[in-house]
Amino acid sequence: xxxxxxxxxxxxxxxxxxxxxxxxxxxxxxxxxxxxxxxxxxxxxxxxxxxxxxxxxxxxxxxxxxxxxxxxxxxxxxxxxxxxxxxxxxxxxxxxxxxxxxxxxxxxxxxxxxxxxxxxxxxxxxxxxxxxxxxxxxxxxxxxxxxxxxxxxxxxxxxxxxxxxxxxxxxxxxxxxxxxxxxxxxxxxxxxxxxxxxxxxxxxxxxxxxxxxxxxxxxxxxxxxxxxxxxxxxxxxxxxxxxxxxxxxxxxxxxxxxxxxxxxxxxxxxxxxxxxxxxxxxxxxxxxxxxxxxxxxxxxxxxxxxxxxxxxxxxxxxxxxxxxx
Amino acid sequence: xxxxxxxxxxxxxxxxxxxxxxxxxxxxxxxxxxxxxxxxxxxxxxxxxxxxxxxxxxxxxxxxxxxxxxxxxxxxxxxxxxxxxxxxxxxxxxxxxxxxxxxxxxxxxxxxxxxxxxxxxxxxxxxxxxxxxxxxxxxxxxxxxxxxxxxxxxxxxxxxxxxxxxxxxxxxxxxxxxxxxxxxxxxxxxxxxxxxxxxxxxxxxxxxxxxxxxxxxxxxxxxxxxxxxxxxxxxxxxxxxxxxxxxxxxxxxxxxxxxxxxxxxxxxxxxxxxxxxxxxxxxxxxxxxxxxxxxxxxxxxxxxxxxxxxxxxxxxxxxxxxxxxxxxxxxxxxxxxxxxxxxxxxxxxxxxxxxxxxxxxxxxxxxxxxxxxxxxxxxxxxxxxxxxxxxxxxxxxxxxxxxxxxxxxxxxxxxxxxxxxxxxxxxxxxxxxxxxxxxxxxxxxxxxxxxxxxxxxxxxxxxxxxxxxxxxxxxxxxxxxxxxxxxxxxxxxxxxxxxxxxxxxxxxxxxxxxxxxxxxxxxxxxxxxxxxxxxxxxx
Numbered sequence: 061x062x063x064x065x066x067x068x069x070x071x072x073x074x075x076x077x078x079x080x081x082x083x084x085x086x087x088x089x090x091x092x093x094x095x096x097x098x099x100x101x102x103x104x105x106x107x108x109x110x111x112x113x114x115x116x117x118x119x120x121x122x123x124x125x126x127x128x129x130x131x132x133x134x135x136x137x138x139x140x141x142x143x144x145x146x147x148x149x150x151x152x153x154x155x156x157x158x159x160x161x162x163x164x165x166x167x168x169x170x171x172x173x174x175x176x177x178x179x180x181x182x183x184x185x186x187x188x189x190x191x192x193x194x195x196x197x198x199x200x201x202x203x204x205x206x207x208x209x210x211x212x213x214x215x216x217x218x219x220x221x222x223x224x225x226x227x228x229x230x231x232x233x234x235x236x237x238x239x240x241x242x243x244x245x246x247x248x249x250x251x252x253x254x255x256x257x258x259x260x261x262x263x264x265x266x267x268x269x270x271x272x273x274x275x276x277x278x279x280x281x282x283x284x285x286x287x288x289x290x291x292x293x294x295x296x297x298x299x300x301x302x303x304x305x306x307x308x309x310x311x312x313x314x315x316x317x318x319x320x321x322x323x324x325x326x327x328x329x330x331x332x333x334x335x336x337x338x339x340x341x342x343x344x345x346x347x348x349x350x351x352x353x354x355x356x357x358x359x360x361x362x363x364x365x366x367x368x369x370x371x372x373x374x375x376x377x378x379x380x381x382x383x384x385x
Numbered sequence: 386x387x388x389x390x391x392x393x394x395x396x397x398x399x400x401x402x403x404x405x406x407x408x409x410x411x412x413x414x415x416x417x418x419x420x421x422x423x424x425x426x427x428x429x430x431x432x433x434x435x436x437x438x439x440x441x442x443x444x445x446x447x448x449x450x451x452x453x454x455x456x457x458x459x460x461x462x463x464x465x466x467x468x469x470x471x472x473x474x475x476x477x478x479x480x481x482x483x484x485x486x487x488x489x490x491x492x493x494x495x496x497x498x499x500x501x502x503x504x505x506x507x508x509x510x511x512x513x514x515x516x517x518x519x520x521x522x523x524x525x526x527x528x529x530x531x532x533x534x535x536x537x538x539x540x541x542x543x544x545x546x547x548x549x550x551x552x553x554x555x556x557x558x559x560x561x562x563x564x565x566x567x568x569x570x571x572x573x574x575x576x577x578x579x580x581x582x583x584x585x586x587x588x589x590x591x592x593x594x595x596x597x598x599x600x601x602x603x604x605x606x607x608x609x610x611x612x613x614x615x616x617x618x619x620x621x622x623x624x625x626x627x628x629x630x631x632x633x634x635x636x637x638x639x640x641x642x643x644x645x646x647x648x649x650x651x652x653x654x655x656x657x658x659x660x661x662x663x664x665x666x667x668x669x670x671x672x673x674x675x676x677x678x679x680x681x682x683x684x685x686x687x688x689x690x691x692x693x694x695x696x697x698x699x700x701x702x703x704x705x706x707x708x709x710x711x712x713x714x715x716x717x718x719x720x721x722x723x724x725x726x727x728x729x730x731x732x733x734x735x736x737x738x739x740x741x742x743x744x745x746x747x748x749x750x751x752x753x754x755x756x757x758x759x760x761x762x763x764x765x766x767x768x769x770x771x772x773x774x775x776x777x778x779x780x781x782x783x784x785x786x787x788x789x790x791x792x793x794x795x796x797x798x799x800x801x802x803x804x805x806x807x808x809x810x811x812x813x814x815x816x817x818x819x820x821x822x823x824x825x826x827x828x829x830x831x832x833x834x835x836x837x838x839x840x841x842x843x844x845x846x847x848x849x850x851x852x853x854x855x856x857x858x859x860x861x862x863x864x865x866x867x868x869x870x871x872x873x874x875x876x877x878x879x880x881x882x883x884x885x886x887x888x889x890x891x892x893x894x895x896x897x898x899x900x901x902x903x904x905x906x907x908x909x910x911x912x913x914x915x916x917x918x919x920x921x922x923x924x
Contacts, residue, residue, distance in 0.1 A: 092805030097505040099430040101822055101832060103842030106507065113503065141422050141429075142595075143503035143573060153596060208626065215634035223634035224627050225620055226597050236594075329622040329631070331596035339420075339596075339623065344801045 176267020442545025452824025661909020760790025
């Protein structure tokens, strides 16, 4: 087990190192931030001064060395635009994105599980067929289009919900959250629904398959023979057992929702991390882009590492094969 | 559906009554194209920052909607001689925290500008060149400059005055190479705190949430009458579709630059559109590098010569372009054909500047005279997300040039890449824009036409390497001349020469649109700023 642990950590570190090189090179190959940052009227001297201050006049390898040295000390650089620590600027946006991902997650469960169960109980009925074919739409319609249509319908035509922004926030333990204000919740609903649509289609599919499988199990048959009401069978026995794969998949999807809500956040001008990423790319704020991507890599590596560790702990076969090989 | 909407509205009424402030009609929400990067008035010299700044921090002078320099915190000023300026400060002005405004605040501000750390684009140039500052009395100041600085009053419009008392600068004294007794000068992040963002402006900072909103509230003690709005909220909505949707949904009252294709729909739904001629000219630059054997990138079929050094070729290109067609067919009403680098009546422009006529036959003759009877081929580079319809304009120009035998392909790219490559001299011909921040034709003449000189800062954007010593001499003379009339005459002469020599080929002046809900009036500004001060309820 210890050997396996050391090997996996070593692999993770290698992945982070390789990604650092790739991300840094890719981001630093694009454009010249000085041309974007400086006022158009700036003279050549002013431009040179900016380049020197940002360290852009040094050779690429030197810039990379400085970046790595600072990163090892937990400093992922200073934003060109805000001249604050890149990590601080990103983490400032984290609550907004987490909140969006969380509400989207709840929505996808609330939408996906009941529909999936209904479709699973009567796979050949009209309801089941309709649900399953509609869920294909949820998969295939592009995110930004759904967002725009929702804005058009609920914000522009009906004027029930606001079209953009985050709305009022309240501080909960020092973290500004909009979930607990009416105004904030109304701002959250459309982007969260947009983000949830794809996930709920996924949940429908998994829940449907799970329900069909569970319904054929002996314990369901026995429960029925025992005379339990269909309601109790579904609510207790089926639901409990088919939720396991749903939870597993959603856990993994949560990571991608936090890291890649970029499109949804842009369409709704939602001030989360994804929008920060897009804005920073446009402004060539390289430290923010690099820090964001490194943070994402780090999160995913950690998640994978933890999952692997858990597998090893749960499943002796993994341990044994690793010990041998 | 209508009924459900009403029922929903009724159901939420009690809540609305709890949350809404009593003076709902006095609130204004503006959807901005791009977000100010800081509240600090001296941090980042960029349009959105300067627009926000003028709500909170006023300068000694200010630019009016036509970019004429008018009084603000200084009630009047005069040039005593070529290197001496006397400014009379307005009396009875207080900062939003109640402390009175006087000469010490001006000194502290001028001292503070160079101390801003990590400024992405500094304001130092606006306060450079001052030799000494004398305070005759708390409301009369005399500035002595090392050399004549005719633009000093204009420069002061860009420098928002901060309070000396707020940062312990009561005893600061000015010296050109570093002030003394500065206390602890504030850094950019300090101003994000409403407690520290203290100015004399019509509005006070209420809150600043990066990426989400900037909220301003009325400065009840403002010296020039009660400001119109109780509260002003600015929200950055970069995506133009989202911006229009936010207006249609009633989230915001005013938006910047609605896309042309949505004008009809907006008007149909009862929204209004205001348009104002801007200070920005869209122009073509041609690689004028006259070095032996230099061929501009992308140019082919010229036997190893640079065609653009020949004024006849430049004229041929200019006369091949149907500016009227571009303005009317491509730009809707959002462009005015240009024959100069700045629209009349801004400082240094001429009233009857002709627009170069569309004359393809003459263009072909000129090309033949220059030795290119069969034309040549070139690549026209352009940004595709910086100016209104930039890529489409480039396409139109390419087609027009093809008609006179210059086979043109367009290479359009995102702005960040475009400008970096331009600064690396990677283009033979390119399309770009220039906004004159000072509202004077000296700005485009210095940036686009004057010979490149890294030491003096002349020709900073003249990446075409055009050089004409006569124009340089006139511009330099103008920048030493304090007398307004003499200076304007010099600039007019320089501009006339530049246009006659096709030193830059102007296409059109951009017209800036704003869209807003019914019941408002908006005064368009030439500098394209959106200011709450220029928006009033319609009476």
